[in-house]
Amino acid sequence: MRKFLALVLTLFISLSLITGTADAKRFGGGSSFGKQRTSFSQPAPARAPTAAPAAPASGASRWLGPLAGLAAGGLLASMFMGHGFDGIKFMDILMIMGLAAGLLFLFRMLRRTPISTPQAAAYTAYSGPVAVPAMGSGGYTAPNSTRPAWFDDVAFVREAKSHFIRLQAANDAGDLQDIREYTTPEVFAEISMQIQERGNEPQRTEVTLLNADVIDVVTESDFITVSVRFHGLIREVANAPAEAFNEIWHIQKPANDRNAPWHIAGIQQAQ
Numbered sequence: 001m002r003k004f005l006a007l008v009l010t011l012f013i014s015l016s017l018i019t020g021t022a023d024a025k026r027f028g029g030g031s032s033f034g035k036q037r038t039s040f041s042q043p044a045p046a047r048a049p050t051a052a053p054a055a056p057a058s059g060a061s062r063w064l065g066p067l068a069g070l071a072a073g074g075l076l077a078s079m080f081m082g083h084g085f086d087g088i089k090f091m092d093i094l095m096i097m098g099l100a101a102g103l104l105f106l107f108r109m110l111r112r113t114p115i116s117t118p119q120a121a122a123y124t125a126y127s128g129p130v131a132v133p134a135m136g137s138g139g140y141t142a143p144n145s146t147r148p149a150w151f152d153d154v155a156f157v158r159e160a161k162s163h164f165i166r167l168q169a170a171n172d173a174g175d176l177q178d179i180r181e182y183t184t185p186e187v188f189a190e191i192s193m194q195i196q197e198r199g200n201e202p203q204r205t206e207v208t209l210l211n212a213d214v215i216d217v218v219t220e221s222d223f224i225t226v227s228v229r230f231h232g233l234i235r236e237v238a239n240a241p242a243e244a245f246n247e248i249w250h251i252q253k254p255a256n257d258r259n260a261p262w263h264i265a266g267i268q269q270a271q
Helices: 002-019 059-084 088-112 116-123 151-171 175-183 185-198
Strands: 207-221 224-236 243-254 263-269
Touching: 151 175, 151 207, 151 224, 151 243, 175 185, 185 263
Parallel strands: none
Antiparallel strands: 207 224, 224 243, 243 263
């Protein structure tokens, strides 16, 4: 019986420390879903990031929690098997609970880092959906193009970047109401499932460099679809270097309603 109890407690404490080290994931989880496109009417700009990419993370932080959990579990097993305790007493149980709580608190504190980038201010600065730009300020539209003549690349990119930052914060907080406002039902369902699978574990995604380019604007299937390529550097693991990301968001609205809000219809990882 004593051996069985020792095994159960070892497994419980080890798993509690392992699950406490789950990595954060940005909005969309770095995957492709929803509306996808295989060709574009204009090429994506070949602009490099304005800051040097950080060195890849060593991966040590990913294994620190699991190894510590197994070590603590092994220590407790040894104590229960007769190397540290002479039978199980009430004070022994209190000591074990204190050890487990202390280790879990320590690793969670080590994983938390405050957001210190200028982009953090944009988390609360953005007040609404992407605004419809004024006519006449966009680029040249070819005679046979399905791109609306009123579309303004510069204004759209400015708002889209704020959109990107806001949704990272909403995803971190699990704010489904805010996410629903900016996504189609299909994309909202996918994001909701990702948040549900994540559970209650807190996370903080830090955008350290963000660039955006409009790579296509087309009218098809009664929708205007704008494909925006977001690229830059993002930190998804606490205390780790920021890593490069490159993905395309397909943002759409009804073609017959210029004043309708824009919604994210799909996220596509760029090759």
